[in-house]
Structures are given as structure tokens and as C-alpha cells.
Amino acid sequence: MAAPSVKTVGVIGTGVIGSSWTLFFLARGLKVIVTDPAPGARERLEKYLIQEWPTMQRAGLHREASLANCRFVDNIFDHLKGIDVVQETGPERIDFKRELFAKLDAKARSDTLLLSSSSGIPSSQFVTDCKYNPGRVMIGHPFNPPHMVPLVEVVPHPGAKEPYITAAVEFYLSLGKKPILVKKETPGFIANRLQMALNNEAYSLVSRGIISAAELDTCITAGPGLRWSTTGPFVTNILGGGGSFRHLVEHIGTAAQVWAEDMRKHAFDLNPETISILDANVRETIGNVDMESLQRDRDHVLLDLIALKSQTPSFK
Numbered sequence: 001m002a003a004p005s006v007k008t009v010g011v012i013g014t015g016v017i018g019s020s021w022t023l024f025f026l027a028r029g030l031k032v033i034v035t036d037p038a039p040g041a042r043e044r045l046e047k048y049l050i051q052e053w054p055t056m057q058r059a060g061l062h063r064e065a066s067l068a069n070c071r072f073v074d075n076i077f078d079h080l081k082g083i084d085v086v087q088e089t090g091p092e093r094i095d096f097k098r099e100l101f102a103k104l105d106a107k108a109r110s111d112t113l114l115l116s117s118s119s120g121i122p123s124s125q126f127v128t129d130c131k132y133n134p135g136r137v138m139i140g141h142p143f144n145p146p147h148m149v150p151l152v153e154v155v156p157h158p159g160a161k162e163p164y165i166t167a168a169v170e171f172y173l174s175l176g177k178k179p180i181l182v183k184k185e186t187p188g189f190i191a192n193r194l195q196m197a198l199n200n201e202a203y204s205l206v207s208r209g210i211i212s213a214a215e216l217d218t219c220i221t222a223g224p225g226l227r228w229s230t231t232g233p234f235v236t237n238i239l240g241g242g243g244s245f246r247h248l249v250e251h252i253g254t255a256a257q258v259w260a261e262d263m264r265k266h267a268f269d270l271n272p273e274t275i276s277i278l279d280a281n282v283r284e285t286i287g288n289v290d291m292e293s294l295q296r297d298r299d300h301v302l303l304d305l306i307a308l309k310s311q312t313p314s315f316k
Contacts, residue, residue, distance in 0.1 A: 006171055007031060010076055010083040012100070014038070014045045017117050017146060018089035022070060023052050024147035025087075028175045029062030031069045033083060035076040042072045056147065059303050080108040085171060087140065089117040097126035101137055105130035113168055115140035119192060122185040124157035135161030140168060143191055148302050150178040153189045204268040207277045214285035229305060230315055
């Protein structure tokens with residue numbers, strides 16, 4: 001299967017991720033057949049697409065992009081023969097995914113890619129009942145919100161077939177995404193593991209009264225977060241080492257070991273007491289936020305940053 005031949009995508013689920021995926025696929029000129037059994041799902045999706053379409057217009061639409069290319073159906077299994085790629089965004093439950101993908105595998109064309117947006121359940125745990133072509137089932141995990149953030153983690157299970165793995169990567173690439181191929185299944189995949197490592201240390205520092213939640217956020221947004229948006233940890237280390245990764249790591253090695261030992265000593269323990277401590281600090285130092293304005297401003301900044309990076313040779 002060649003990724004550029006994809007014309008129609010099936011999206012299962014219209015929650016936060018499913019709606020965002022639908023918006024993104026439409027903006028890239030694809031036809032989208034979407035389904036969700038939840039009451040009012042169709043109306044909520046339509047409202048969301050209309051509300052967010054101006055953002056996609058600002059980002060730049062494919063010449064064939066249109067909200068009219070979205071079709072909401074009650075039973076996606078009746079439409080699988082016309083779907084080239086399925087992007088599942090249902091509940092994070094193994095039983096749900098196992099039953100769903102068994103049906104998709106049995107009814108979809110043999111060349112249709114079956115991708116799951118699961119943020120932590122590896123496909124090896126729900127591909128077990130697929131009897132026809134399980135080699136085309138794998139994870140295509142986006143980073144929220146998918147219509148804005150380019151990252152997609154492609155995570156094959158051990159039985160996934162190479163042509164389909166390549167097709168999945170090429171599919172996301174053809175839409176302007178930045179897919180990474182995770183070579184071995186690991187709990188939480190990559191981005192969420194990195195994020196959780198940082199979050200756990202942040203929770204530890206705030207719960208121990210070392211810094212406020214608001215100032216902790218500033219530590220990231222006004223410091224490492226700015227650098228990480230252009231250079232990841234390894235390239236940042238190369239730059240910090242004057243062009244040598246080894247020099248930087250050896251230079252800070254002794255001090256870093258002390259930090260690491262202290263972090264292990266004070267590893268955050270998630271329990272009702274620590275959650276209450278953190279929540280009180282968040283409410284006191286951050287308070288209520290205007291979600292609509294904050295998300296709008298965040299999206300505008302992300303659009304500008306993504307556009308700037310795409311025009312800068314080192315960050316394309």
C-alpha cells in the first residue's frame with residue numbers, strides 16, 4: 001500500500017483526539033468517514049469543526065480541503081471497503097480495542113491500514129483476535145492536539161509487517177506530520193514517558209514546598225521548553241558541549257549523578273495526600289484559567305512557531 005494513494009480515512013471516536021484528527025485530515029484534503037455511538041456526538045463534532053476551521057485556514061489548507069468532506073455514519077463497518085486508513089480513537093480499554101480491531105480486520109480491505117491512537121496500550125495486547133491480516137495493525141499515537149502538534153509515534157507490534165509499517169510512516173509524512181518509528185513496544189511509548197519523567201519530578205518539587213506550581217511552569221516555558229522546541233536533549237547537549245556530546249556529559253557527570261540520586265530519594269508518590277497538596281498549590285498559585293482564551297493563544301503561538309521552524313533550514 002502506498003501512502004500517497006490514501007483518499008479516505010475512517011475515524012472511530014469523536015472525543016478530544018478523534019475530533020482533532022478529523023479536523024486535521026479534512027484540512028489536508030482527505031475525505032473522512034467518522035463514527036461515535038455517544039448521544040450528541042454528531043452535533044458536538046459539527047460544532048467543533050466549524051469553530052476550529054479558521055485555525056486550520058490560518059495554518060494553510062490543502063486545495064481540496066472542505067468540511068463537506070466529513071461524513072458521520074452510525075456503522076463504520078458498512079463503509080470499510082471505501083476506507084484506506086482507519087484511525088481509531090476509542091476508549092483506552094483492551095477489551096474494547098480487541099473486539100473492535102478483530103471486526104475491522106475481518107471486514108476491511110486487506111490493504112487498509114488499521115491504526116490506533118492509544119496513548120499507552122501496545123497493539124500486541126489487542127491484535128490477538130485478528131485472524132486475517134494482523135500485520136497491518138499498529139499504533140499511530142499523536143501528541144495532543146493532533147491538528148496542531150506534528151509528532152506521531154508509530155509503534156508496531158512484533159508481528160507487524162514491514163510494508164505496512166513503512167506505509168504508516170509515509171502516510172503521516174505525506175500529511176506533514178513528524179512520525180517517529182518506535183522499534184520496540186514499551187509502556188507509554190516515548191513522548192509520554194519523557195513527559196511523565198519530567199512531571200514526576202515537577203510534582204515532587206512542588207509537593208515538598210521547594211517551588212510553587214506557577215513558578216515551576218515558568219521554569220519550563222521560559223527555559224528548557226524554549227530550547228527543546230528547536231533542539232531536543234541530545235542536540236542541546238551537543239551545543240552545550242561546544243559541539244561534543246561526550247564532553248558535555250563527562251563535564252557534568254559527577255554533579256548529574258548527585259542530582260539523579262536526590263531525585264530517586266525523593267521520587268514522587270502519587271496518593272490522595274500528595275494529590276491534595278499539589279491541587280492546593282495549583283489553585284493558590286495558578287488559580288482558574290480562561291480555557292478558551294488560553295487554548296486560542298496557545299494555538300496561535302504554535303502555528304507561528306511551526307511556520308517559523310518550517311522556514312528555517314536547521315529545523316525543517
